[in-house]
Amino acid sequence: MSASPLSPEYIKIRHAHRQFITPEGGIINALDDISLSIAQSEFITLLGPSGCGKTTLLKIVAGFEELDSGDILLDGQSIIQQPAHKRPVNTVFQSYALFPHMTVGDNVGYGLDIAKVNKIERNQRVAEALNMVGLSGIEQRLPSQLSGGQQQRVALARAIINRPKLLLLDEPLSALDKNLRLQMQLELKNLQSELGICFIFVTHDQEEALTMSDRIVVLNGGKIEQVGSPDEIYHTPKTEFVAKFIGESNILSGIVINKSETEIEVDCNGLTLHSFDTKPELGEEVKLLLRPEHLSLTPNDHEGARAQLTMKLNQTVFIGTDYQLHGELQNGQSFSALTRKTNTPLVNGSELTLYYQVNALHTIPSKKKSTKGHI
Structure with missing residues (x-):
């Protein structure tokens, strides 16, 4: 039975643990017994300093890294045995990872081409995705002919065109200038509301997390320090680390x-x-x-x-x-x-x-x- 949009357990991470061995022979606990439940239509942000485990957790949900122990359930089904390309999950990377030799339309429609969607439906869905991110009519341009903000929107359109159940975003705004980053924060939040799917967003930027999130997960040293709304995280931090990390x-x-x-x-x-x-x-x-x-x-x-x-x-x-x-x-x-x-x-x-x-x-x-x- 599928979880409702308001169910806090649409995505359930259970006791996730991941270790890495350093070149010196030491061990780093990138994830140390992480458990977290996320609702279906929630915008949740993984926030913390470099090395806290946020990107490792995102990669494990995406299927790019494996757990040493633990489980991840999506809509009640474990996905840890599924390869990345078979998970109903898409990822937007910091680098955008657009194909430079392909037009915008071909970049956005690449996943549909792989799935052998017929040309009429493919073109219609490409147009719809570009319209959703405010880029209608630029299908024939190359990535080199776009601004950084436009490239970011193309990456978003490519990620949502396959209608994923979950969208992962790995610091996608960090390469943008301040004004464009602020604009894109609001646009991302509006897009998430329009799509009605879960966004898991990774950032080390406190202001970004406070602006966009329904809930924030503050990570430190592979552990969760606190989970709460932006208001809770800012005004009633539960640990000294959270109090120091969020705001002045x-x-x-x-x-x-x-x-x-x-x-x-x-x-x-x-x-x-x-x-x-x-x-x-x-x-x-x-x-x-x-x-x-x-x-x-x-x-x-x-x-x-x-x-x-x-x-x-x-x-x-x-x-x-x-x-x-x-x-x-x-x-x-x-x-x-x-x-x-x-x-x-x-x-x-x-x-x-x-x-x-x-x-x-x-x-x-x-x-x-x-x-x-x-x-």
Whole structure:
């Protein structure tokens, strides 16, 4: 029985493990017991630094790499024994991999030619695919006569023409300039919605992942750090790695010294901060995340701002509408804030009072108790 479009188990990766032996004789766990379920019409992004395992996982789903152990199910059926060319999966590569001697129409229709689809249907489907990616009427051009963005669209048209159940995208936008990349992010998301199939997208670009994804899978060292919506990943990271990897962050270490039903106080080496996150226990060591954009120079900039701290200003960077402020707190820790143009003098060496909403301070539990006394 086929899974419904909303089923979270249309694609199911079970305990995937893949090792590589280095030239020096060592072992790298590229995938270390990865399990993941994906819905049929979901845009999911594999995000992480180089070497985290995201491309290895994509290649294994595509059939270009083999698992050492584990399984991959598509619509309830295991596909690990199927060769790549027989899987109902297509891949768009970073390099686009267009045939330079073939016209656009022949590049897009190549898969149909291999499948011996009759010429009338083949030409109709080529035209439909090109229209879907906004390239109608260029069937006779060669790849060398196209811009980078047009080549990327041709690669997409070639990938979707066979009507795959799953489309894999391996950093397909990385070679584009910033403005075109931003445009293509929105177009890819719209295309995925129109096709109604699952896209698995690989990137190391945080902004790209946050912009396009229904869910993000953050990978590190062959393991999954966190799976969640862009909002969850950004605002409530579960680990320090995710907090540091996604967006700009201020992370402080502290001990919960006071706790009520609605609030905790955390001692960060002599600096006391307040949070509404009451999950940590009294005496627990925690990491605190405070995004630079959640800080302001006046208490009324954010509704409900009621906590403050002092930063010695070391550097100011103007980035158009905003100022990046870099300095250090009274406990000596480096700290950053992002604020709009202000009448407050920004003089290096001066002390600035920064305000933040208590509910903007997110805690990352370390699951350890402090040996120090607490109030």
